[in-house]
Amino acid sequence: MEEILRINGISKRYDDITVLDHVSLSIKSGEVVVIVGPSGCGKSTLLRCVNSLENIQEGEILLNGESVNPGNKKPAALRQKIGMVFQSYELFPHKTVLQNLTLAPLKVKKTGRKEAEEEGLKLLERVGLLSRKDNYPSQLSGGQKQRVAIMRALMMHPEVLLLDEITAALDPEMVREVLEVVLSLAKEGRTMLIVTHELQFARAVADRMVFIDGGRIVEEGTPEEFFEHPRTERLRKFLHSFSYGE
Amino acid sequence: MDPEVLKSYLPRYAEAFLLTIKIGWLGIALAFVIGMLSAFVIHFRIPVLKRIAGYYVELFRNTPLLVQLFFIYFGLPKVGIVISAEACGVLGLGLLGGSYMSETFRSGLEAIPAAQKESALSLGMSRGQVFREIILPEALTISVPAIAANVIFLLKETSVFSAISLMDLMFTAKDLIGLYYDTTEALFMLVLFYTIMLLPVSILGSIAEKTVRGKMPGQ
Known part of the structure; x- marks a missing residue:
């Protein structure tokens, strides 16, 4: 498998607080890498840096x-190739489910x-939400919104998908459907970089686990080494x- | 109340009604444009302009329309600018309304969570596209109830136009009372015409609110 994304010694600082300290990570095509760590350890910031939503002070x-450091290239061109799904879904409230899916392809790719x-209808069918295509986001449950948000990211055919704690805002019974x-x-075989607190899920989905603190x-390491x-x-x-009663 | 008197007053009130609506809506349209521009320069912190807009908003929000009209109507000719009373009315209402609309739009823009913008950016949209497709429609949606309230408030403010000799509804009522002393009839017609002017706006506002309900951010 060939390398698709390489994070080369990046550092991120806010004034005198260092959030990321020379972080390096290489992700191969088709690989699923799951990042875990305590709150505030910098794992979400790492995802945001990959998508140029944060600038970095060091590294590449x-x-x-191809270098995608902010400033080196137009971030919009890069972001088309890197999809991102957020904790709070962030569907566009004034657009229907289907319009949420088609907006970026229509405007950015001129599809x-x-x-x-x-394509939007096909993806909605895949996640069982075809009947919701004309609903507005406010009419959906959290789990449904997040499934729509994932499909919205797929509409741009990203090479890498970043998932930032996508189940953290969900009621427990909706976590599974997402x-x-x-x-x-x-x-x-999607390439994904996932930040999550769902360790069981992480173990099931990951090719490689990363612990940031x-x-x-x-x-x-591999999920087996990592957990065992x-x-x-x-x-x-x-x-x-994360364990109780031991 | 004498129905014959009411009937005889009708043409004058109808004429005043049309003038009030004309100046009122032109003023509100101007207020919309001024308010939008002002909110943008404040929200996007455009240097220099942002300060000018800030002073403008505070100045016009904190002075009565009557005082503003006097300045425009009696003050501008002193510096060589002569405009008609109607234009003064439109300008005064536009400047007053602009300061209110500016705050309305600004709070709408500020109510949109940063992550909304980020999620649009992460789909590869340009900053301009994000603004046109996401931020502006959402800000306007949030602002609908406040815009409706502003419009009703501004239409009622037209009642001070009589002070610069515009023959609006208020002027007509005062004029007729002075001429014929049929106070009850004159005031009845005044209330009637203000209601005819404002009730539809109020109803449209409620309809607009219902339409956008469920399309606001954070639901």
Whole structure:
């Protein structure tokens, strides 16, 4: 498998607070990398840097060998190739479900309306929301909104998909319907960089696990090594904080 | 109340009604444009212009329309600018309304969560597209109830136009009372015509609010 995304020693600072400290990560095409870590460790910031929503002070981010650091290239061109889904769904409230899906293809890629709508309907059918195509986001449940948001990102045919704690705002019974969509994307070979607190899900979906603490990558490895034989004390402690009654 | 008197007053009130509506709506249209421009320069922190807009909003929000009209109607000719009373009415209403509309639009723009913009950007949309397709429609949606309230408020403010000798509804009522002393009839017609002018606006405002309900951010 060839490398698709390379994060090369990036650092992110706000004034004198270092959020990311020389983080390096390489992601191969079709690989699913799951990042976990305590709140405020910098994992969401890392995703935002990859998508140029944050600028970085040091290092370099390469997509297919091309530098995508802010300033080097128009961020809009880069973002077309990198899809992102947010914790709070962020569907456009004044547009219907189908319009949410077709807006970017129509405006950015100049896809024909018919073609965009056909693809949108196909994706809605895939996540069981075809009957909701003319509803507004406010008429959907959180889980439905998030499934629409994932499909909206897919409409741009991104090479990499960034998922930023996409189940964190959901009621527990809706988490599964969203994670099943992500699992099916993993099965069809999508390249994904996922930040989550759902460790069981992480284990099921990940090809590789990454543990970030204090702005640095502390440990990374296969899900098996990661969960069964954590090498560092910090990761052991972190994993332990999720278990009860032991 | 004498129906014959009411009937005889009708043509004068109808004429005043049309004038009031004309100046009122032209003023409101101007207020819309001024308010939008002012809100944009304040929201996007455009240097220099943002300060001018800030002073403008505070000045016009904190002075009565009557005082503003006097300045425009009696003050401008002193510096060599002579405009008709009607133009003064439109300008005065536009400047007053602009300061209110500016605050309305600005709060609409500020109510949109930053993540909305980021999610649009992350789909590859340009900043201009994000503004046109996402931010502006959402800000306007949020502002609908406040815009409707502003429009009703501004139409009622037209009642001070009589002070610069515009023959609006208020002027007509005062004039007729002075001429014939049929106070009850004159005031009845005044209330009637203001209601005819404002009730449809109020109803349209409610309809607009219902239409946008469920399309606001954060739901």
